[in-house]
Amino acid sequence: MDSSYDIVVIGSGPGGYVAAIKGSQGGKKVAIVEKSELGGICLNWGCIPTKALLKSAEVAHYLKHAADYGLNVKDVSIDYPKIMSRSRDVAKQNSNGVQFLMKKNKIDVIQGAAKLVAKGLIEVTDAQGGRKNIQAGNVILATGASPRMFPQYPIDGSNFITYRHALDLKDQPKKLLIIGAGAIGVEFAYYFNTLGTEVHLVEMLPQILPVEDEEIAKTLLASFKKQGINCYTATKVGEVKAVKPGVIEAKLLDAANKEIALTVDRVLVAVGMVPNTKDLGLEQVGVKLDDRGFIKVDAFQETSVKGIFAIGDVAGKQLLAHKASAEGEVAVSKILGHAKHGLDYGLIPGCTYCQPQVASVGLTEKACKEKNIAVKIGRFPFSASGKARAIGHTEGMVKLIFGAKFGELLGAHIIGSEATEMLAELGLAMKLESTYEEIMHSVHAHPTLSEAVMEAAMDSQGQSVHI
Amino acid sequence: MPTSMLMPSLSPTMEEGVLAKWLVKEGDFIKPGMMLCSVETDKTTVDYESMDEGFLRKIIIPGGSPAKVNQLIAILSEEKEEDISAYLEKAMKKNEEQLAAKSAPKAASAPAATSNGSGPARATYAPAPPVRTATAVAAPAPAAVVAAGGRVKASPLARRMAEDAGITLDGMAGSGPNGRIVKYDVENYKPLAAAPSAAPVKGKSEGPVQRPLYGSLAPILPTQDIALNMMRKTIGKRLLESSQGTPEFFVTMKVDMGAVNGLRSQLNRAPGYKVSVNDIVTKATAFALREFPTVNSAYYGDFIRQNGNIDICVAVSIEGGLITPIVRDADQKGLGQISSEIKSLVAKAKAGKLAPEEYQGGTFTISNLGMYGVDEFTAIINPPQAAILAVGGISQEVYLDGGVAKQKDVMKLTMTSDHRVVDGALAAQFLSALKSLLENPVWLML
Ligand SMILES: Cc1cc2nc3c(=O)[nH]c(=O)nc-3n(C[C@H](O)[C@H](O)[C@H](O)COP(=O)(O)OP(=O)(O)OC[C@H]3O[C@@H](n4cnc5c(N)ncnc54)[C@H](O)[C@@H]3O)c2cc1C
Numbered sequence: 031m032d033s034s035y036d037i038v039v040i041g042s043g044p045g046g047y048v049a050a051i052k053g054s055q056g057g058k059k060v061a062i063v064e065k066s067e068l069g070g071i072c073l074n075w076g077c078i079p080t081k082a083l084l085k086s087a088e089v090a091h092y093l094k095h096a097a098d099y100g101l102n103v104k105d106v107s108i109d110y111p112k113i114m115s116r117s118r119d120v121a122k123q124n125s126n127g128v129q130f131l132m133k134k135n136k137i138d139v140i141q142g143a144a145k146l147v148a149k150g151l152i153e154v155t156d157a158q159g160g161r162k163n164i165q166a167g168n169v170i171l172a173t174g175a176s177p178r179m180f181p182q183y184p185i186d187g188s189n190f191i192t193y194r195h196a197l198d199l200k201d202q203p204k205k206l207l208i209i210g211a212g213a214i215g216v217e218f219a220y221y222f223n224t225l226g227t228e229v230h231l232v233e234m235l236p237q238i239l240p241v242e243d244e245e246i247a248k249t250l251l252a253s254f255k256k257q258g259i260n261c262y263t264a265t266k267v268g269e270v271k272a273v274k275p276g277v278i279e280a281k282l283l284d285a286a287n288k289e290i291a292l293t294v295d296r297v298l299v300a301v302g303m304v305p306n307t308k309d310l311g312l313e314q315v316g317v318k319l320d321d322r323g324f325i326k327v328d329a330f331q332e333t334s335v336k337g338i339f340a341i342g343d344v345a346g347k348q349l350l351a352h353k354a355s356a357e358g359e360v361a362v363s364k365i366l367g368h369a370k371h372g373l374d375y376g377l378i379p380g381c382t383y384c385q386p387q388v389a390s391v392g393l394t395e396k397a398c399k400e401k402n403i404a405v406k407i408g409r410f411p412f413s414a415s416g417k418a419r420a421i422g423h424t425e426g427m428v429k430l431i432f433g434a435k436f437g438e439l440l441g442a443h444i445i446g447s448e449a450t451e452m453l454a455e456l457g458l459a460m461k462l463e464s465t466y467e468e469i470m471h472s473v474h475a476h477p478t479l480s481e482a483v484m485e486a487a488m489d490s491q492g493q494s495v496h497i
Numbered sequence: 498m499p500t501s502m503l504m505p506s507l508s509p510t511m512e513e514g515v516l517a518k519w520l521v522k523e524g525d526f527i528k529p530g531m532m533l534c535s536v537e538t539d540k541t542t543v544d545y546e547s548m549d550e551g552f553l554r555k556i557i558i559p560g561g562s563p564a565k566v567n568q569l570i571a572i573l574s575e576e577k578e579e580d581i582s583a584y585l586e587k588a589m590k591k592n593e594e595q596l597a598a599k600s601a602p603k604a605a606s607a608p609a610a611t612s613n614g615s616g617p618a619r620a621t622y623a624p625a626p627p628v629r630t631a632t633a634v635a636a637p638a639p640a641a642v643v644a645a646g647g648r649v650k651a652s653p654l655a656r657r658m659a660e661d662a663g664i665t666l667d668g669m670a671g672s673g674p675n676g677r678i679v680k681y682d683v684e685n686y687k688p689l690a691a692a693p694s695a696a697p698v699k700g701k702s703e704g705p706v707q708r709p710l711y712g713s714l715a716p717i718l719p720t721q722d723i724a725l726n727m728m729r730k731t732i733g734k735r736l737l738e739s740s741q742g743t744p745e746f747f748v749t750m751k752v753d754m755g756a757v758n759g760l761r762s763q764l765n766r767a768p769g770y771k772v773s774v775n776d777i778v779t780k781a782t783a784f785a786l787r788e789f790p791t792v793n794s795a796y797y798g799d800f801i802r803q804n805g806n807i808d809i810c811v812a813v814s815i816e817g818g819l820i821t822p823i824v825r826d827a828d829q830k831g832l833g834q835i836s837s838e839i840k841s842l843v844a845k846a847k848a849g850k851l852a853p854e855e856y857q858g859g860t861f862t863i864s865n866l867g868m869y870g871v872d873e874f875t876a877i878i879n880p881p882q883a884a885i886l887a888v889g890g891i892s893q894e895v896y897l898d899g900g901v902a903k904q905k906d907v908m909k910l911t912m913t914s915d916h917r918v919v920d921g922a923l924a925a926q927f928l929s930a931l932k933s934l935l936e937n938p939v940w941l942m943l
Contacts, residue, residue, distance in 0.1 A: 057498065057575070367529030368548050370672075436661070438654040438680075463652030463680055 035061045037365060038152055038166035040144040040310070043070020044077075044351040045342025046172030047128050049358030053170075054135040056366040061164060062137055063144040063154055071174050071343075072351040073124040079197050080217055082117035084383050087224035091385065098422060108225055110202045117197065140164065146311035149335055153311075168337050168365045171317075171325060172358065173310065175303035175343035182270065183209070183299045189272040190297050193218070203227050203296040207280050209267055211238035213382040215300035216250075220384035223259045230260045230292055232267055232282055239382060243394040243443040245429060250445055253386055253425055262290065270297060305344045322346065329372030331361035339364070353378050379457050381450040386426045389453035392441035392460055395431060404434035408466070408490025410482040412446050414497050417477035423447035428486040430456070430466070437465035448479050455483060466490050499554065499584040502571040504536070504564040505545055506676065511538045511566060518560045520544070525553045527573060534560070534570075552577050555585060557592075568592060651678035658683045728818035739880045743796075744916040747875045750928040752935045754891050754906040760938045764832070774908075775811075775865045776836040778888055780941050781934040783807050783827035786861055789927045793860050794918050795881040801918055802881075810859035810879060811839055813846040820846050821879060823859045832941065863888060873909035883918035886931075887911040908935075 036058035039046045046062060047069065053060040067074045096103040132139050142156035152164050177192040179185060187195050193214050206222050208215045211233035223229040231238065231254070237247040238254070238261060254261050268281035268289070278297055282290040305324045310317075312325070318334040320326045324346030331339045339361040342354030356373050363369040379391040398405045411427040412418035426446030433440055442456035459469055469487035474480050488494045504514060515537040521527060532544045551573035558570040569592040574581050649666045651659070655678045659666050664686055671678035725733070757777055764772045786793040786807050795802045807828040810821035822842035824835055845851045864876040867890035876887040889909040895902050910931065914924045934940055 367550070436654055436657040438657075463654035465653045465657065468653055 033163065034165040035059050035138070036167045037061075037170060037362070038063065038144075038164060038168075039170045039172055040152070041070060041172035041174055041306075041342070041344075042068045042128060042139075043172055043174050043342060043354060044072045045174075045354030045358045046070065046170065047131065048355040049170050049172060049341060049362050050137045051131060051135050052359050052362040053365065054137050056362060058365070060135075060137045061140055061166075062132065063140045063142060063152070063164075065141070065143040067125050068128040068132070068139065069121075069125040070172075072354075073128065074121050075194050075197055077351050078124050079117040079121040080193075080214075080221075081383055082120040083113060083197070083221050084217060086113045086116065087221045088385060091224050095422075108202070110225075111200065113225075114197075114199065143309070145309060146315045146317070146338070149315050149337060168339065170331075170358070170361055171310065171333070171338065171340040171344055172342045172354065173306040173344045175305050175349060177299065178302035178304050180299070180301070183297060185299065188275065188296075189278055190299060192299055196298055203294075205292075205294040206230070206296050206298060207232065207270075207278070207292060207294040208298045208300060210299070210301035211235075211240070211261070211263070212300060212302075213239065213380070215298070216382055217384050218298055218300065219254065219259050220257075223254075223257060224385075228260075228294075230262070230294065232262045232265050234264070234266055236264045236285075238263060239388060241380065242382075242388055242390055243429065243441070244396055246388060246390070246443045246445045249426060250384075250386065250388055254384075265290075303343065303349055305346065307344060320346065330364040330369050331357050331372075332364060347375055348378050348380065350378060350380065377457065377460055379453050381453065383450060386423070386445050386447055387449035388443075388445050389449040390441065390443040391453060391457045392439065393431060394441060394443070395429075398431060398440060403440065405440060406432045406434050406437070406466075406490045408432070408486040408488065408494070410485040410489055410494060410497060412479065412482060414485075415477075415479060415482050417479050417481070418446070420477065421447070423479075428452075428482040430469070430483070430486045430490060432466045432487075432490050437467065439464055439466070439469065442483075444483075446479065446482075452480050452483060455480065499572050499574040499579065499581040499588075500549060500551065501569050501588050502533075502549065502573055504558070504566050504568045504570050506566045507536055507538045507543045507545070513563055513565045514538045515563045516558045516560060516570060519556060521553055523553055523556055524577075526577075527551055527553050549573055551575050552579075554579075554581050557589070565596065568596065649678065650676060652680065654680050655683045659686075728820075732818050735880065736877045740877050743878055743880070745878060745913050746916055746921060746924070747911055747913055748921065748924045748928055749873060749909055749911040750925075750932055752908050752910060752932045754908045754935065756936055757938050758891075758906055770833060770836065772832055772836045773839075774867065774891065775863070775888065776832060776839060777938060777941070778865070778886075778910075778935070779809055779811065779824060779827055779839065779863060780830075780832050780835050781931055781938070782861065782863060782886060783809060784934055784941065785927055785931040787828050788930055789923065791923060792884050792914070792919055792927050794883040795860070796883055796915055796918050797881055801883075804860040806860060808858060808860045810856075810862040810882075811842065812862060812864040812876075813843050815847050815849070820851065820856055821859060821862055822846050822851055822856050862886070867891065867908070873911055875911050875913055878913055878915055882915075884912055884914045884924070884927075887913065 037053040037060045039050045039060065039062040042062050042064040050060050050062045072078065090108065093103050093106045129139070140154055142154040145153050145155070146169065147153045147163070150166055152166055152169065153161055154164060155161050177194070183190050185192055196218055202225060203222065205228045207230045208219050209232050211231050215231060216239055219229050219231040233240070237244060238251055239247045251261055251263070262282055262284060264285040266283045268283050270278060270280040272278045276295045278294050280292045280294060280297070282292065284290060307319060307323065307325060312319070315338065316335050317338055318326045325333055325340035325344050327333055327340050327345050331341050331345065333340050341357035341361050343349045345357065347353065360369060360373055376392060379389065382388040395405070395407065408430045409427055413424040418424045423446065426444070426449065429443040430439065431441040432438060439456065439460050442453065442460070444452055466487040470484055472484065474484045485494050485496055489497065504516070507514065517535045517537050519534045520532045527533065527547045528550055529548055531547045533547045535544050553571060554574045555572040557572070558564045558568070564570055569588055572581055572585055572588060650671060651666050652673070656666065658680060662683070664683065666678055669678055669682060669686060670676070672682050673679040757774060761772055761774065761777065764770055790803050793804050793807055795804065806826055808823050808825045809827045810823050812819055812821050822845070824830070824838050824842070827835060842851070842855065845855065860882065862879045862882060862885045864885060865888040866874055867888055871889050872892060873889040874887050876885045878885050887910070891906050891908045893904050894907045895904055910928060912924055912928055
């Protein structure tokens with residue numbers, strides 16, 4: 031193996047492996063260095079295995095309500111190890127898929143931990159401690175992020191766990207405290223609750239899914255409460271202590287400073303991520319970090335050192351897989367010399383895959399208010415959708431926010447059973463700078479849940495047909 | 498692996514351009530950012546920067562030849578010695594198919610080879626339309642011109658914003674995929690010349706800065722480097738070429754303007770007319786050119802084109818540069834018509850709204866700085882034209898008439914001629930004919 035490359039990518043998550051493929055497609059000689067599994071967090075310990083688990087929960091939910099659909103199902107029981115092994119198998123298959131893609135694109139996969147020794151020189155240490163140097167014309171850092179650690183929640187893999195342990199648990203917790211109601215906390219809350227765990231979900235901020243539109247988050251909160259999840263918003267976590275293995279006492283302080291005492295058998299800490307910037311030799315080569323510790327990049331993902339790029343979670347902004355991949359494309363197009371635009375971060379969709387699902391792109395109603403943008407808002411509840419009634423998922427709504435002056439789509443927010451799949455057309459509409467007119471005049475097939483999108487656009491002009 | 502290099506689209510309305518000159522040669526290693534060739538578009542000349550890397554193996558379109566947008570112009574390869582013959586054959590075939598497909602519906606627009614074997618030194622865009630016997634190189638043009646029909650690619654939001662601001666999207670450069678005009682482009686659109694009809698971008702009034710000019714009170718303007726806009730670049734390049742590449746000489750003649758002044762005051766008593774000295778000079782020049790067709794010529798390297806039409810370019814200074822709109826067939830038009838045409842052309846020029854046919858071509862140019870208090874000056878030829886007339890202002894001169902001191906109004910005309918076309922004596926004869934016309938302006942009524 032020749033050890034000199036046009037591009038060396040460090041980290042093989044959705045940022046890194048996509049960048050590597052794009053580089054290779056652009057005619058460059060590319061290597062990718064990975065210290066653990068190909069595919070990064072996303073494929074192995076994030077997006078994909080969680081979605082596998084959530085599917086098991088959804089099936090369980092269906093079975094619980096099978097009688098509503100005229101089916102009597104008896105003797106339903108949960109095979110927890112099987113749910114886990116299915117999730118691990120799905121992850122494994124995806125990781126193998128990346129392996130295949132690397133081969134197909136003639137990308138050298140180098141197993142080991144990479145460190146920048148000098149600009150263009152990388153030292154890789156493999157699991158056995160063997161070292162080798164590789165040379166790179168350009169380096170793309172895609173090392174991802176790790177869960178933030180807090181001294182008061184000592185992660186031990188049994189009493190205190192992170193998503194990583196939750197994805198590999200041998201037994202199902204009976205009573206679970208989840209700290210943090212971002213996407214990860216919310217997804218696990220739905221998952222465990224649906225499988226029968228008693229779930230307590232705590233969020234310091236006034237709403238669950240703090241980045242989502244307030245109205246949507248409230249709708250989800252109501253649904254979660256109805257499903258039996260104990261949700262505590264604007265609530266601080268006080269002392270949490272394992273009094274003995276599997277018995278953890280926690281004190282919560284709500285907005286009125288009222289103390290709530292809980293005893294659980296597990297605590298899942300899902301509060302924030304920190305970028306993986308350690309032991310990369312960044313300081314040595316002069317790659318600068320921003321004040322939050324993420325690698326500082328320009329609009330084309332180039333760091334403070336020319337020829338060194340950073341993408342994905344390690345470069346901050348939204349910590350999402352598709353953002354990582356899109357940034358990878360930007361970085362490579364810069365290297366290939368045809369970059370025109372950086373990424374528009376206002377157009378990155380965000381999805382949460384609990385039930386009902388939450389999906390959004392663009393500005394929230396509150397953000398529009400803060401920016402002083404006059405808006406026209408259209409809503410359409412799924413309870414008024416024929417299709418939603420037919421499939422038994424009438425929860426949620428589509429909420430579209432348009433600029434009052436020009437009618438352009440500023441934000442799209444959906445909560446409902448297929449919200450994450452329905453969002454795509456709205457991302458495209460925003461990208462094309464569409465107005466309510468294009469959306470409401472684009473004929474949507476009947477019966478589909480997506481008709482609600484068209485109806486919401488109509489509603490923004492007071493012209494909805496079905497409400 | 499070999500790759501194709503295609504004719505770029507360098508302006509929103511560009512369909513075809515002339516690959517004026519290659520700046521690299523076959524065998525050269527090309528890197529992104531290197532200047533590859535200069536391309537004359539429908540508006541101006543642009544140096545085309547490479548976005549690719551590789552060895553320039555074969556030039557398909559030689560310098561001086563036209564090519565359609567996306568037409569194959571050269572082949573690159575990754576390796577210096579790589580065999581490109583198979584690729585070349587395929588690429589040429591594809592190219593021909595594409596060209597055939599393109600030209601099929603409008604065969605008439607195919608570029609015809611110029612009549613002379615090696616072609617003119619300067620590019621001409623298309624065969625001249627039958628009525629016009631000559632096509633000259635475009636004068637520097639403002640960027641925003643009306644697109645030649647067809648759909649303007651723009652986002653729905655951009656359309657609404659433009660409509661609201663009263664801006665036309667025609668000719669606006671789009672930064673979206675394939676030149677699509679998006680919100681950003683409308684937000685950042687600056688009309689080339691502040692036009693009274695085009696609504697100004699809100700909140701910005703571009704009036705003159707109120708600041709005392711003299712004395713030590715005023716803060717001095719900071720030194721600044723001003724980027725060259727396309728028009729300045731084109732003016733610079735064209736005129737430098739002209740003054741360096743043309744054997745120029747200058748002939749000056751003084752004209753008694755008493756009769757013109759008299760005629761003007763009579764004419765301007767006619768309701769609705771306001772004929773200027775320049776209008777009269779334009780008409781007189783057109784008549785003089787009819788008498789001296791050699792002056793109404795263009796130099797094309799290996800031939801001289803004596804133009805059948807008398808199309809006079811009138812230099813107009815506009816924000817950011819100058820432009821020379823054309824009074825077509827000036828010898829056949831009355832003073833009233835010339836006067837109103839010039840007025841409307843000047844207004845359009847200042848608004849950046851001239852259509853290409855209103856400033857491309859022309860057989861002779863008049864530049865008048867009289868209104869700035871200039872007595873006399875020399876102008877640089879607007880190539881490929883053979884001459885240009887520089888008109889000074891009217892001033893008073895004392896002369897002796899039978900021992901009595903009298904005063905008369907005089908004006909100095911200076912003609913710059915290309916000696917390859919016009920000889921000294923001819924220039925003198927032309928000017929003296931023009932002088933006679935101006936001193937006997939009633940002849941213009943003939
Ligand atoms: C539970 C969970 C669920 C999620 N669900 C979603 C979701 O549904 N949708 C979504 O968009 N996002 C989701 N995310 C976020 C998503 O996983 C990340 O945004 C994404 O993985 C970031 O991609 P990346 O390429 O930046 O880094 P990562 O995927 O984190 O990959 C980084 C890789 O770099 C390797 N690496 C690090 N340092 C070195 C080194 N020195 N040498 C060699 N290799 C190194 C690591 O081993 C890792 O494989 C989820 C995250 C979690 C934790």
